[in-house]
Amino acid sequence: MNLPALKDIQAAHSRIRPFIHFTPVLTSQQLNRMFDCELFFKCENLQRVGAFKFRGATNAVLQLSETEKQRGVVTHSSGNHAAALSLAASMNGVKAHIVMPETAPEVKKKAVASYGAEITFCKPTLQAREETTRIIMEKTGATLIHPYDNFNVICGQGTAALELLSDKPDLDFVIAPVGGGGLMSGTSTCVRDIDSKIQVIGAEPLNANDAWQSFNSGKLVPSVNPLTVADGLLTSLSELTFRIIQNNVDQILTASEESIISCMLLVWERMKIIIEPSSATVLAVIKENPGIFRGKKAGLIISGGNVDFRKLPF
Amino acid sequence: MNLPALKDIQAAHSRIRPFIHFTPVLTSQQLNRMFDCELFFKCENLQRVGAFKFRGATNAVLQLSETEKQRGVVTHSSGNHAAALSLAASMNGVKAHIVMPETAPEVKKKAVASYGAEITFCKPTLQAREETTRIIMEKTGATLIHPYDNFNVICGQGTAALELLSDKPDLDFVIAPVGGGGLMSGTSTCVRDIDSKIQVIGAEPLNANDAWQSFNSGKLVPSVNPLTVADGLLTSLSELTFRIIQNNVDQILTASEESIISCMLLVWERMKIIIEPSSATVLAVIKENPGIFRGKKAGLIISGGNVDFRKLPF
Numbered sequence: 222m223n224l225p226a227l228k229d230i231q232a233a234h235s236r237i238r239p240f241i242h243f244t245p246v247l248t249s250q251q252l253n254r255m256f257d258c259e260l261f262f263k264c265e266n267l268q269r270v271g272a273f274k275f276r277g278a279t280n281a282v283l284q285l286s287e288t289e290k291q292r293g294v295v296t297h298s299s300g301n302h303a304a305a306l307s308l309a310a311s312m313n314g315v316k317a318h319i320v321m322p323e324t325a326p327e328v329k330k331k332a333v334a335s336y337g338a339e340i341t342f343c344k345p346t347l348q349a350r351e352e353t354t355r356i357i358m359e360k361t362g363a364t365l366i367h368p369y370d371n372f373n374v375i376c377g378q379g380t381a382a383l384e385l386l387s388d389k390p391d392l393d394f395v396i397a398p399v400g401g402g403g404l405m406s407g408t409s410t411c412v413r414d415i416d417s418k419i420q421v422i423g424a425e426p427l428n429a430n431d432a433w434q435s436f437n438s439g440k441l442v443p444s445v446n447p448l449t450v451a452d453g454l455l456t457s458l459s460e461l462t463f464r465i466i467q468n469n470v471d472q473i474l475t476a477s478e479e480s481i482i483s484c485m486l487l488v489w490e491r492m493k494i495i496i497e498p499s500s501a502t503v504l505a506v507i508k509e510n511p512g513i514f515r516g517k518k519a520g521l522i523i524s525g526g527n528v529d530f531r532k533l534p535f
Numbered sequence: 536m537n538l539p540a541l542k543d544i545q546a547a548h549s550r551i552r553p554f555i556h557f558t559p560v561l562t563s564q565q566l567n568r569m570f571d572c573e574l575f576f577k578c579e580n581l582q583r584v585g586a587f588k589f590r591g592a593t594n595a596v597l598q599l600s601e602t603e604k605q606r607g608v609v610t611h612s613s614g615n616h617a618a619a620l621s622l623a624a625s626m627n628g629v630k631a632h633i634v635m636p637e638t639a640p641e642v643k644k645k646a647v648a649s650y651g652a653e654i655t656f657c658k659p660t661l662q663a664r665e666e667t668t669r670i671i672m673e674k675t676g677a678t679l680i681h682p683y684d685n686f687n688v689i690c691g692q693g694t695a696a697l698e699l700l701s702d703k704p705d706l707d708f709v710i711a712p713v714g715g716g717g718l719m720s721g722t723s724t725c726v727r728d729i730d731s732k733i734q735v736i737g738a739e740p741l742n743a744n745d746a747w748q749s750f751n752s753g754k755l756v757p758s759v760n761p762l763t764v765a766d767g768l769l770t771s772l773s774e775l776t777f778r779i780i781q782n783n784v785d786q787i788l789t790a791s792e793e794s795i796i797s798c799m800l801l802v803w804e805r806m807k808i809i810i811e812p813s814s815a816t817v818l819a820v821i822k823e824n825p826g827i828f829r830g831k832k833a834g835l836i837i838s839g840g841n842v843d844f845r846k847l848p849f
Contacts, residue, residue: 245559247581266807267561486844493580493809493840526807530800530849 224465227414230379237279237377242268246388251491256507259518263385266496266526273381273404273524274305280377281366282309290315292362297350299325300453301525302368307338318363320353328529369403370459379407385520392419393517396503398524399423399432400454402462409469423473424502426451432458433473450478450534453499476505484508486535495526538779539686541728544693551593554626558582560702565805570821573832577699580810580840587695587718587838588619594691595680596623604629606676611664613639614767615839616682621652632677634667642843683717684773693721699834706733707831710817712838713737713746714768716776723783737787738816740765746772747787764792764848767813790819798822800849809840
């Protein structure tokens with residue numbers, strides 16, 4: 222298994238730099254006082270398509286051969302990765318095929334379509350999604366760009382932490398959410414290789430704690446019907462992301478739905494930025510574990526800001 | 536009538552600089568494409584207390600004599616100026632008295648109280664507010680800091696435009712919302728004195744178009760029971776702000792409620808920042824007057840981001 226290293230993330234950053242936003246690191250004295258620690262928010266909600274996913278998708282698209290570019294890319298996703306791959310492909314003259322469940326929200330279908338991708342709808346089961354994707358690959362020769370089980374995607378996601386540490390090197394902790402583990406894999410590889418004194422923490426909803434279970438049991442536990450407001454963190458780790466997380470992450474902390482929602486509202490109210498529930502998980506684990514973070518400096522990777530304003534959880 | 540000049544705004548900026556945030560200027564390629572012009576958002580929603588009002592309040596508090604500081608300050612407001620004055624006073628060891636209508640929303644009462652101000656409630660009429668304020672002034676000797684009919688407040692508000700032009704000097708337009716006219720007075724004085732080629736535009740809700748009426752008739756028309764979602768723009772101009780606006784503003788444009796709400800949603804969705812309806816007015820006038828702005832560069836002063844998330848207009 223080929224595991225990414227810091228140099229791969231640095232190379233990814235040079236490659237994607239002309240296409241991405243170098244997102245700001247924001248702070249809030251009110252939140253610092255409230256949580257009794259110094260917080261540095263790496264705002265990937267302000268990234269293109271409103272999520273860190275654009276980093277990994279761009280890195281993957283830029284490493285296709287000319288022949289592969291002509292054949293296009295494909296993925297199955299209804300979330301931020303679909304929008305990210307669509308835009309990354311379109312910016313590079315590559316055709317994107319997106320397989321989405323027919324039940325996906327209208328707003329997400331529109332977002333993907335607005336980036337010029339071709340959407341194929343399927344029944345809302347993993348089997349239907351994989352089967353539909355396979356058919357498109359056979360028909361078009363398109364390359365599958367998996368949302369997280371992909372070396373190049375992971376290296377792209379790690380560039381957010383690279384920028385965070387270039388802006389703010391003297392951190393005690395870096396915290397990122399864990400869903401499929403792509404962001405956590407890139408983040409933990411980057412931080413571990415730059416400064417092994419910085420602790421790397423994964424943040425997960427208690428109601429979708431498969432990474433916590435996997436990490437603590439040493440065996441990959443899949444996510445089964447998780448029920449959480451953090452809709453970006455429903456997926457299971459892959460063998461690749463699990464291995465990287467085992468190697469590099471210090472601990473995984475979980476947070477209740479109540480904490481996630483209240484921390485999301487807190488960031489909206491006090492910082493005036495829109496973060497999605499998955500992003501709020503990184504602050505929620507601090508709220509639930511004050512003893513670990515008191516008096517420390519923590520970098521928080523805010524993964525995205527895509528929210529349906531007509532279905533707010535508060 | 537003593538009218539402010541650029542040097543007064545520059546002096547205000549030096550004075551308040553240690554207390555305020557030098558807020559970022561954000562851009563969005565999606566919005567630029569959508570409106571066919573280049574937009575530069577001066578994000579005062581990211582200012583302390585979530586609004587530009589903190590600039591003017593701080594400038595006013597810092598210019599009190601020692602005796603005045605000991606006696607405290609007072610204002611009647613239920614909005615952003617109340618919170619701004621409370622924080623500015625508390626940061627400088629000055630007691631703040633805030634007169635609020637007893638009907639003010641719970642969230643605003645809490646915000647003001649959290650900054651340590653003493654709140655006096657009164658009946659929700661202008662007469663009751665003024666009478667209560669007068670009684671407090673007589674009893675305590677506190678200095679009235681009016682939300683906009685105040686030279687020092689106006690100079691403080693003008694520092695947002697000063698920062699905008701230092702970051703982005705080559706603009707064709709600067710647009711700011713008009714309520715009582717404090718922000719517009721400071722902004723237009725600053726822009727006119729720095730570069731008279733830049734056009735200064737006031738943005739106002741069509742449903743509260745008293746400044747538009749005053750500007751175009753040459754006579755101060757008061758705002759009578761305006762009904763608009765832009766709750767920061769309900770007040771009337773004063774003689775002072777009207778005079779400054781007459782001298783320095785190129786035109787006042789109005790926008791419908793529908794445009795204000797749709798532009799607010801657009802900024803939330805695309806830029807992932809929270810702006811209040813009053814702020815959205817500056818984008819709404821561009822939406823309604825595309826011919827004026829096509830191919831041009833416009834600086835937009837985003838006045839604030841204080842919103843009740845349980846009462847969204849969309």
